[in-house]
Amino acid sequence: MPDRKPIIVVGAGAAGLLAAGSAAAAGAKVLLLEKMKRPGLKLGITGKGRCNLANTAPVTEVLARFGRNGRFLRQALQAFDSRSLIQFFAGLGLEARVERGGRIFPVHDRAPEVVRVLRRWLESTGATLKCGHPVTRLRVNNGRLTGVEAGRRFYPAAAVILTTGGASYPATGSTGEGWELARALGHTIIPPRPALVPLLPVSTLPHHPAGLNLRNVRVRLKIDGKKRQEEFGELTFTPDGLGGPTILTLSRAAVMALADNRQVLMVIDLKPALDETRLDLRLRRDLEKRSGEQLASILRGLLPRELVPTALALTQLAPDRRGSEISAAERRRLRRWLKEFQIPIGGHRPLAEALVTAGGIALQEVDPRTFASRKIPNLFFAGEVLDLDADTGGYNLQAAFATGRLAGLKAASIQAR
Ligand SMILES: Cc1cc2nc3c(=O)[nH]c(=O)nc-3n(C[C@H](O)[C@H](O)[C@H](O)COP(=O)(O)OP(=O)(O)OC[C@H]3O[C@@H](n4cnc5c(N)ncnc54)[C@H](O)[C@@H]3O)c2cc1C
Structure with a gap:
């Protein structure tokens, strides 16, 4: 099906890379649009440059780290728990080590290397990555997304996964634009505030x-x-x-x-x-x-x-x-x-200096089994753009990876229909 419309993933951070790669690995045609010149700028500086990928704590404990909103993550984390995550990265040639408090780090202690292996994996799945492409609008017709606008171009899409992150460390590209894109389609945004600050x-x-x-x-x-x-x-x-x-x-x-x-x-x-x-x-x-x-x-x-x-x-x-x-x-x-x-x-x-942003897309408007919008059936969300934030310990990245993966797989099943 050479002319089928792609799934468009907006934002190539931890969640976007997993979403795009998982959807493409499941057979979907995927286009990942990133506004910065390179993907994963924030991921590349995480954990003081060492990248605390996840935590070995049991899923229920991980959920508790997200406070009241944690239960929303149950399905995503059960489908991709810390053991699956370690296996996934091992499959990409990146071995992990567990440290005090169950914190999982790559053995080489290099966050930029995590971005590199994910990028290589993405290429191997057949997904297309376009950097320097800030998405400025999501277009809807008859209650369904038809595509996205980036620069002066329109990109038609079978489904869109919004993985634009929060609004902390804006120099990495996370400036909260995703909330405006979603708000324009009727989504509620819980006011962003700094967490881990x-x-x-x-x-x-x-x-x-x-x-x-x-x-x-x-x-x-x-x-x-x-x-x-x-x-x-x-x-x-x-x-x-x-x-x-x-x-x-x-x-x-x-x-x-x-x-x-x-x-x-x-x-x-x-x-x-x-x-x-x-x-x-x-x-x-x-x-x-x-x-x-x-x-x-x-x-x-x-x-x-x-x-x-x-x-x-x-x-x-x-x-x-x-x-x-x-x-x-x-x-x-x-x-x-x-x-x-x-x-x-x-x-x-200020929020710009927080490690994580609290607030974001209201969870009642998102289905936790698929991460699809309850307002627009072919719109999905993953990662920090959602109203989810946790303590330090690898939980935030773990959630970004797991929700990205689930949203990617579910969006791929839409395209297959
Ligand atoms: C200094 C620091 C250290 C951290 N260390 C850890 C750690 O060790 N372990 C941990 O678990 N968590 C850590 N975190 C938190 C973690 O990095 C985030 O929770 C995680 O990166 C969120 O991933 P995400 O993919 O949702 O968003 P992001 O990583 O923020 O990615 C969003 C992407 O979307 C792009 N984008 C935004 N708007 C648009 C648009 N309009 N069009 C196209 N692209 C767009 C951005 O450029 C960006 O690349 C740390 C955070 C910081 C700031």
Whole structure:
């Protein structure tokens, strides 16, 4: 059937590459249109350049990482779970390794290589990729899509899969255009907001230790004084706020609370391995043993050097006090600060700097068994363009791959009819 209309996939990110390749591998004629000069620009910088492809957690746990909307992904993830994903990439010659927390990475630790193997696979399936083709309109006639406009050209289509991503890291091509294309066809867009984004304190911390990375800390998020969520792991002091895996994970709830004008507080336990009693013993011992030394120097035995001036300022203790001069009340103040370093949060970095966009195409308008629009039967969605976002850990890419694959297969069955 040389003149049959193709399935057009809009956006060659993780979801679009899987959608286009899966549809073509299933026998469909496929055209993948990407607005940037190269496909997979975001995929190529994921996981700090290492690409955390997915997570080995059982499907139910992966769904939970997406919050309330997670169950929408059940069919897609069951059809393409982490084991199938590892097998799929192994089939392309890309071996994977599992790290702490079930995180799956390519053994060579090179995200651009992931893009390269997907591109090679895409070519092998017979799909056509055209870069430098921004899609500006989806054309509909009698309730069905007839094709897409890109530049000044019209491309007829049997079906369209919209995989334009979210609106974070716009330099990679993800600028939220897909939402406008879908909105023009009557789809509802849940307002986009940043998820996995650094947070900003209400006021700058004294001696803000920019660049300092803390490992093995416990961070509690309190909203209006009530504990909401807790994370254990790394925290980074960014140039003007807080980042790192613990904060990024807590940021989703924090951003929503800030939007509702609620009080957001981060409470950091810098010594989670020591309870109050043991920490007190440790402090006492340090102060006695080093009674002639200045407090600033004693604290360097307990804290990273960069955090000591902040600790002294916030506990209102002078750096040149001697160990022997610290009263029991002052020791308690110090102990409390080490267990409960409180940072009121007043804002967040912009959506453009978030790792993931929350919000997007409303899920009630999409069929989770096929990822087809409930409004236009030959329109499909996959990836971050949908109102889906998860914690760090490989879940976002896993969802983009799995939904892309399912949408591609289902769209291919439309063309076959
Ligand atoms: C720095 C960073 C690191 C990350 N690391 C990880 C990680 O390690 N693991 C993980 O699971 N997740 C990670 N994520 C999140 C993950 O990258 C995204 O969730 C995922 O890439 C979404 O895939 P997608 O295909 O839906 O969208 P995208 O990857 O954003 O792709 C969308 C594509 O559509 C194209 N496009 C947009 N509009 C048009 C148009 N009008 N016409 C044609 N083309 C268009 C864009 O140019 C782009 O190529 C990271 C994100 C960032 C920013």
